[in-house]
Amino acid sequence: MRYRRFGKTNLHLSVFSLGTMRCLDSEYITRQTVQYAVALGINHLETASRYGKSEEYLGAALRSGLALPRDRLCITTKVPPTPDPDAMSRSIEQSLKNLKLDSIDCLAIHGLNTWEHLEWVQNGCIKAIQEAVRDGKVRHVGFSTHGSLDLILATINTDLFEFVNLHYYYFWQRNAAAVELAHQKDMGVFIISPADKGGRLYTPPPTLKDLCHPLSPLELNYRFLLSDPRITTLSLGAANPAELSEPLSVADRDFPLTSLELQILERLQTHQDDVLGKDKCSQCYACLPCPENINIPEVLRLRNLAVAYNMTDFGKYRYAMFENAGHWFWGVKGNRCTSCGDCLPRCPEQLNIPDLLKETHQRLNGAPGRRLWQ
Known part of the structure; x- marks a missing residue:
């Protein structure tokens, strides 16, 4: 130790x-x-x-x-x-x-x-x-x-x-x-x-x-x-x-x-870039605030992980916390998007954020989640 x-x-x-x-x-x-x-x-x-x-x-x-x-x-x-x-x-x-x-x-x-x-x-x-x-x-x-x-x-x-x-x-x-x-x-x-x-x-x-x-x-x-x-x-x-x-x-x-560990981290990043392509969210947070209170960067981060690394179970676990954990995990789910377009001109990647939010909801939505001690 x-x-x-x-x-x-x-x-x-x-x-x-x-x-x-x-x-x-x-x-x-x-x-x-x-x-x-x-x-x-x-x-x-x-x-x-x-x-x-x-x-x-x-x-x-x-x-x-x-x-x-x-x-x-x-x-x-x-x-x-x-x-x-x-x-x-x-x-x-x-x-x-x-x-x-x-x-x-x-x-x-x-x-x-x-x-x-x-x-x-x-x-x-x-x-x-x-x-x-x-x-x-x-x-x-x-x-x-x-x-x-x-x-x-x-x-x-x-x-x-x-x-x-x-x-x-x-x-x-x-x-x-x-x-x-x-x-x-x-x-x-x-x-x-x-x-x-x-x-x-x-x-x-x-x-x-x-x-x-x-x-x-x-x-x-x-x-x-x-x-x-x-x-x-x-x-x-x-x-x-x-x-x-x-x-x-x-x-x-x-x-x-170590050099091996650095190689693995580089491999992870390259794989994510290749798999996500033009749909990758860079987590710049420029899309916020959202009029519907969607935590857009976090929703799209969970999508990044699920698509690139098949971390779908983790994505479902965290996505279920939206609307169920209060100030511990703020924001509503992606299906609340009204396609108002408010976020679109602020996104440097020019992502189709409304479509990605709805797709992520279909991919990750499940049973509501709660804090462990609740």
Whole structure:
């Protein structure tokens, strides 16, 4: 296991962190998973008040005795934004009670996803958080986000936070500028769900497996991230001890990308360009805003992946979240397009966006999706 400095917190975290969102089945399995993760070198354990009984299960695991003493572990929990400082104070106290801790190493605003959330923080709950820091109940403060790039950059520029949890993967590099700005400001960078939201890479389609050979798609994505020195740690959302083995097989490989890996990445890009041809969306986001609130770039990104790499199951999984996940995954489905043509003159590729949206809907529409803890 390799360790990296978590920005200005000056904590040194393992390059993989155990995220406990999926540790929902039982206290016993959570304890086993946590104990095994720590034994394998993970020193950062992450949970949230909204993850069912995850905080309580993690608290019980900490009390059961681990291979590392408490002062060598970093515990992060996340609480939702609120305009009410008193509500934030109560949330922090409840998390401390659930975790059975006197202090939380890292507290993150959970899901700072909208401009309203940012306003709530700046003019409301940040006061309670800063008071908790002064009282020694919280050591370091950050935020997690599924929001737009503009919002993330604005939030980083408030200089209120020491770390950020965000999405960034080989198959979705939209937040590259946020990773760079956080690095410039010496913030810790925590990558959310690289295996699942990064493409459901633990169950890759044969096309993608062949293109990534001799690496697995999951291994390649981990290497893409671990080779980036701006990134501190990657979330590993294991639901049981067995799910730790494959990811941690690359936990000591945080060196620059090898010539073989670079060749594979070039192969992936060339294949996508060849298959998609003139229908490839370059993800420039110039098509937004859409009058119907369609998240056009994301819909077309899912199409890119499904057509080029046969990542249809992943596309269906994410597409089902539209209209069902609120601010966690904004936008409506492609069939809402009215062919108004508002986006067409802004597209540098001159894509027939209305036709592609409707085709993507036919390809990927399925059962509605919801957040795991719902």
